[in-house]
Amino acid sequence: MTENIIKISGVTRQYILGKTVIDALRGIDLEIVKGEFTVVLGPSGSGKSTLLNIIGCLDRATSGSYILDGEEIAGRDFNSLSEIRNRKIGFIFQSFNLIPVLNVMENIEFPCLLRKDRDPNLRENVLKICEEVGLSSFVHHKPDELSGGQRQRVAIARALITSPSIVLADEPTANLDSKTSDQILDLMVNLNKNHQVTFIFATHDPRVMDRARRTLRIKDGKMETNY
Amino acid sequence: MHPLLIIAARNLRRNRKRTLLTLGALVIGISIMMSLRGFINAVLSAQIDAAIYGYTGMIQIHKAGYSKNVLSSPLDQSIKDTPELRAKILAVPQVTGLAPRLQFTGLYSTAPDSQGNSETSFMGLLGIDPASEDVVAPNLKSWTTDGTFLSHSDRKEIVLNKDLAAIIGSKINLAATEDQWPVLMSSDVDGSLNGEILKPVGLLANAVPGDKRFALVPLETARKLLRMEGLATSYLLRVSSLAVVETTAQNLKQTLGPEFEVQTWEELIPVLKKMTADIGRIFYFISIAFYTVIILGIVNAMFMSVLERTREIGTMMSVGVRRQQIVLLFVVEGFLLAVVGAFAGVLAGYFFVFLMHHFGIPISAPGSTFKFLMRPTLDPSWVLANGSISILFTSLVSLWPAYRASRLDPVEALQAT
Ligand SMILES: Nc1ncnc2c1ncn2[C@@H]1O[C@H](COP(=O)(O)OP(=O)(O)OP(=O)(O)O)[C@@H](O)[C@H]1O
Ligand SMILES: [Mg+2]
Numbered sequence: 001m002t003e004n005i006i007k008i009s010g011v012t013r014q015y016i017l018g019k020t021v022i023d024a025l026r027g028i029d030l031e032i033v034k035g036e037f038t039v040v041l042g043p044s045g046s047g048k049s050t051l052l053n054i055i056g057c058l059d060r061a062t063s064g065s066y067i068l069d070g071e072e073i074a075g076r077d078f079n080s081l082s083e084i085r086n087r088k089i090g091f092i093f094q095s096f097n098l099i100p101v102l103n104v105m106e107n108i109e110f111p112c113l114l115r116k117d118r119d120p121n122l123r124e125n126v127l128k129i130c131e132e133v134g135l136s137s138f139v140h141h142k143p144d145e146l147s148g149g150q151r152q153r154v155a156i157a158r159a160l161i162t163s164p165s166i167v168l169a170d171e172p173t174a175n176l177d178s179k180t181s182d183q184i185l186d187l188m189v190n191l192n193k194n195h196q197v198t199f200i201f202a203t204h205d206p207r208v209m210d211r212a213r214r215t216l217r218i219k220d221g222k223m224e225t226n227y
Numbered sequence: 228m229h230p231l232l233i234i235a236a237r238n239l240r241r242n243r244k245r246t247l248l249t250l251g252a253l254v255i256g257i258s259i260m261m262s263l264r265g266f267i268n269a270v271l272s273a274q275i276d277a278a279i280y281g282y283t284g285m286i287q288i289h290k291a292g293y294s295k296n297v298l299s300s301p302l303d304q305s306i307k308d309t310p311e312l313r314a315k316i317l318a319v320p321q322v323t324g325l326a327p328r329l330q331f332t333g334l335y336s337t338a339p340d341s342q343g344n345s346e347t348s349f350m351g352l353l354g355i356d357p358a359s360e361d362v363v364a365p366n367l368k369s370w371t372t373d374g375t376f377l378s379h380s381d382r383k384e385i386v387l388n389k390d391l392a393a394i395i396g397s398k399i400n401l402a403a404t405e406d407q408w409p410v411l412m413s414s415d416v417d418g419s420l421n422g423e424i425l426k427p428v429g430l431l432a433n434a435v436p437g438d439k440r441f442a443l444v445p446l447e448t449a450r451k452l453l454r455m456e457g458l459a460t461s462y463l464l465r466v467s468s469l470a471v472v473e474t475t476a477q478n479l480k481q482t483l484g485p486e487f488e489v490q491t492w493e494e495l496i497p498v499l500k501k502m503t504a505d506i507g508r509i510f511y512f513i514s515i516a517f518y519t520v521i522i523l524g525i526v527n528a529m530f531m532s533v534l535e536r537t538r539e540i541g542t543m544m545s546v547g548v549r550r551q552q553i554v555l556l557f558v559v560e561g562f563l564l565a566v567v568g569a570f571a572g573v574l575a576g577y578f579f580v581f582l583m584h585h586f587g588i589p590i591s592a593p594g595s596t597f598k599f600l601m602r603p604t605l606d607p608s609w610v611l612a613n614g615s616i617s618i619l620f621t622s623l624v625s626l627w628p629a630y631r632a633s634r635l636d637p638v639e640a641l642q643a644t
Contacts, residue, residue, distance in 0.1 A: 058545060058637045079549050086547020097542040097641065101237035106230065111546040113230045158546070 005165055005198050006032040006055060011064030013050050013221075024050040026221040027064070032166075032200065037192045039212035040202040047221040048202035049170050055200065056089045056168045057081040069165050086111055090159025090197075092169040092188075096151040098143040098158075104130065105139040108157045129157045133187060149180035153187070160191065166198040173205070185211055231552055235559040242532065249528045250568045256521040257572025257617055258579055260514055261610065265580035265603030266588070267510060271503055273590060273601050275469075278499060279492050281366040284326070284463030285472050287495060288316070288479065289488045293460065302331060302416050305458040306487075319482055321466045321475045326359030327459035329449045333413035335387075335442070337395060338406065346395040350440035352411070354449025356380040363463040367443075374401045374429030381447035385411065385425040389432060390439040399427055411444070415454040423452050518617070522624050529561060529628040540632055541640025553633040554626070561625025565618040573614050580605055 013025040024047045032038055040048050053059035054066065057073060058081075066073045069088060076084070091097075098107050109126050112119060119125065130136050133153040143151055152172055159167045169188065173181035189211050192199045201208065209215050217224040239246045279285055290304035306312070308327045316325055331354070336347040357377045360367050368376040377384050387399055400407065405426075412422040425444065450456050466475045472491050479489045493500045533540070540553060580603050587600025 053638050056545070058641070079551075082544065082547045082549045085545060091545045093542075093545075093641065095538075097538065097545070099234065099539060099542060101234055101241055102230070106233070110230055114547050114552070 003034045004031045005034045005069055006030065007065075007067040008055070009065050011051075011054060011061040011066060013047075013054060013059070014062045023221055025054075025061070028221075028223060030216070030223070032198060034165075034198055035192070035196040036214055037189065037199045037212055038201065038214045038216060039208055040200060040216045040218055041204065041206065041209065042202075042218035043204055046218045048204075048218055050221075051218065052168045052170050052200065052202050055166070056091060057084050058091075086114055087162065088165040090162060090164040090167040092152070092155050092159050092167065092172045094171040094174045096143070096148070096155050096175075098151055098154055100143055103140050103142050104135055104146070104154050107143065107154055108161050111158060111162050126157075126161060129161055132191070133157045147180075148176050149184060152176065152180075152184050156184075156187065156191070160195065160197065163195075164197070166200060169199065169201045171203050172201070173203070173208075231548075231556045232559060235556055236563060238532070238536070239560060239563060242535075245528050245532065246564065249525050249564055250571065252521050252524050253565070253568030253617065253621070254572040254575050256517060257569060257613070258575035260517060260613065261573070261576025261605060262579040262583070262603075263513075264510065264609065264613075265576075265583060265605050266601075267506055268605065269583075269588065269601040269603040271506065272604070273599075274502070275492070275499055277366065278496050279469075280364055281370065282364060283492050283495050284363045285466050285469070285492055286464040286476055286479065287490050288462040288464065288483065289460065289490075291486055291488050293488060294490070302453065302455065302460070305329075305455065305460055306462065308457055308459045308462075315482065316462065316464065316479065319475065319478050321468075321471045322464055322479075323467055324359070324362035324465035326356060326363040326463045327446060328461045328463060329354035329446060329453070329455065329458070330460045331413055331449065331453060333411050333452075335391075335395070335440075336410045336412065338403075338409060348391065348395045348440055350391070350442055352413075352441070352449070353443050354446040355443055356446040360463075363465045370431045371429045372432045374427075376429055377443060377445050378428070380445045382445050383423060383425050383448055384428045385409070385442050385444050386429040386431055387427060387442045388439050389430040391442070394440060399430065401427055401429065403427070411442075411452065413452055415452070417454065421452050421454070423448065514613075518620065522620055525561070525564070525621055526624050526627060529557065529625055530631070532560070533557065533628045533632040536632075537635060537640050537643035540635055541637050541643065544635075544637040545641065550633040554629040557629030557632055558622060558625050561629070562618070562622040565621035565625075568621070569614045569617045572617070573610060576610070577605070 008028055008030040011025055011028045011030075012023065015022040015024060028051060040051065042048050050059065054061050055068075057068070057076075061074060064074075068084065071084075073081075073084070099110065102110060105123075105126055108129065109122055112122050127136070127139070130139055133156055135150065135153050135157065138146060138150060143154065146154070155172075167188075172188075173184055176184060185208065188199060188201070191197060201212070215225070288306070290306055293304040296304055306327075313325055316322060331352050333350060333352050334347055335350050337345045339345045355367075355377065357368070357379065371386060372389055374386070377386060391399065405424075408424050408426055410422050411425050412420055414420050425448070431441070431443070446459075450458065464475075464479075466472055472493075476489050476491045480487075483489065543553065543556075583603040587602055589600050591599070
């Protein structure tokens with residue numbers, strides 16, 4: 001159970017804006033073990049989102065190596081990254097990012113329907129996961145008929161339906177009140193325990209620290225603590 | 228159904244206002260073009276009808292060589308107008324009517340006035356049988372503006388071009404007594420000059436093609452004058468419809484052999500064919516300009532849609548939608564819009580053309596007393612082609628915004644508001 005799902009070494013990310021160069025990440029080394037619940041903590045602008053986007057294959061590192069589940073990610077084209085995102089990554093965003101014209105069930109099953117090989121038990125699995133995140137009575141609702149907490153539950157279910165290698169949550173509770181935030185956090189911690197899914201959770205809320213098995217602190221694009 | 232198709236269809240429903248606006252542009256564009264086309268078709272077919280039914284007939288038969296020699300010696304190439312020949316022609320499928328004509332030239336001379344002066348003018352003449360003309364060129368008589376048309380094939384009558392009066396410098400008096408009637412003189416086939424006193428019964432509008440020095444006389448009267456009993460210079464034919472003119476002409480050529488020449492109205496009045504082609508070309512350019520404006524409107528609406536849905540596109544990319552699938556999503560939206568818009572547009576267009584056809588658009592030929600209703604029609608294959616092209620082009624241009632959507636950077640797209 002100490003298999004490294006993520007191995008990052010010397011990853012940098014530069015933004016070039018005209019003549020100024022912004023170093024969002026300045027050489028990150030990071031290993032994450034399968035099934036871990038990792039919190040990335042850091043002030044605004046420290047590079048949390050940049051790091052998560054690179055781990056999630058939405059963005060590419062300027063330099064350095066990134067091995068996900070044994071595969072080198074650097075240098076792949078868009079479609080191959082799409083494939084990796086679809087199979088190995090689950091995203092949970094601050095602003096939920098559901099597809100407005102699809103109902104709860106359709107939003108959750110959407111990533112699976114993009115695949116050529118369809119799981120015949122998909123609908124069953126969707127209903128099961130709906131129950132797990134507490135959405136059973138809302139499967140036919142559209143996102144605009146749900147509360148923020150409910151929408152984030154849909155996003156969590158969508159992230160988990162593909163049985164991904166890692167789930168990336170970028171400040172998933174920032175748009176929620178504290179009570180709902182706690183519930184969502186509890187839900188994610190429980191899912192991590194029950195499904196052995198690897199979670200990486202970016203936040204600048206120190207309260208979340210207590211729930212994490214491991215906390216990484218990032219500042220100005222560099223890791224401060226890494227244990 | 229593939230989820231991207233569902234998303235495409237639902238997005239059109241979700242953004243009802245923009246969808247309706249886009250559809251409206253397509254519907255209005257297509258239906259206006261169809262109405263215009265229908266109207267132009269009506270004008271063209273009115274011109275063709277006026278020419279065919281008013282003078283030329285659908286098909287003309289002459290003795291071989293007639294067209295070449297008509298100006299020098301029209302009487303030399305004459306047809307023996309026998310019941311056998313008529314029967315042979317009328318037996319050809321689709322031929323429904325036949326009228327013999329005798330084309331010749333003559334001198335028209337007014338009766339001497341009190342001072343003993345008379346006016347004389349050279350003119351072209353056509354001997355016709357009014358009863359047969361009623362079948363092949365029924366509108367010929369509608370060119371009569373004053374008095375009456377020729378009454379019978381063997382009457383001593385003449386109808387003259389209205390403007391002939393200006394040429395001969397005296398008024399043509401339809402109420403004149405017999406002693407004031409004019410004389411028509413003409414050389415017969417043997418070259419000797421014969422004359423006949425004819426009663427001027429009517430005047431013709433000058434819209435009949437050709438010279439203003441023109442008159443119609445009854446066929447038998449002309450034959451007697453020219454000593455050409457039982458002869459004709461041309462046969463005019465009526466066939467069951469304009470669509471079968473060409474094939475019937477081919478059949479007639481085969482039946483009649485090289486002794487005769489067979490010409491269709493298109494060959495007799497090539498200007499009509501050219502006019503149809505020219506108007507077709509002009510219409511083509513108008514269509515292109517018109518559709519360009521409409522399609523730019525549609526592209527603009529689709530770019531707005533891409534802009535509004537940037538974050539949604541980022542979301543889709545984050546769960547693994549490929550670039551080509553994003554292209555597909557927007558092209559499907561464009562295609563759905565195009566199909567619905569084209570169908571509604573064709574329906575609306577047919578509705579307008581049906582209304583115009585049903586009520587008719589009144590027009591009158593220049594100078595003629597004959598008024599009629601133009602009835603716009605559409606060629607279904609033209610409508611099909613037009614509808615398909617609208618669908619094709621709308622789908623094709625939607626590739627542009629679709630491509631732009633697919634090139635979005637996922638991280639930036641996700642940060643969009
Ligand atoms: N597209 C971009 N162009 C230029 N600079 C960028 C871009 N995205 C991020 N940056 C810069 O990179 C640095 C890290 O940004 P990042 O979004 O990763 O921070 P963060 O830790 O997620 O902050 P927050 O808590 O506010 O979300 C910041 O200085 C930011 O201004
Ligand atoms: Mg961030």
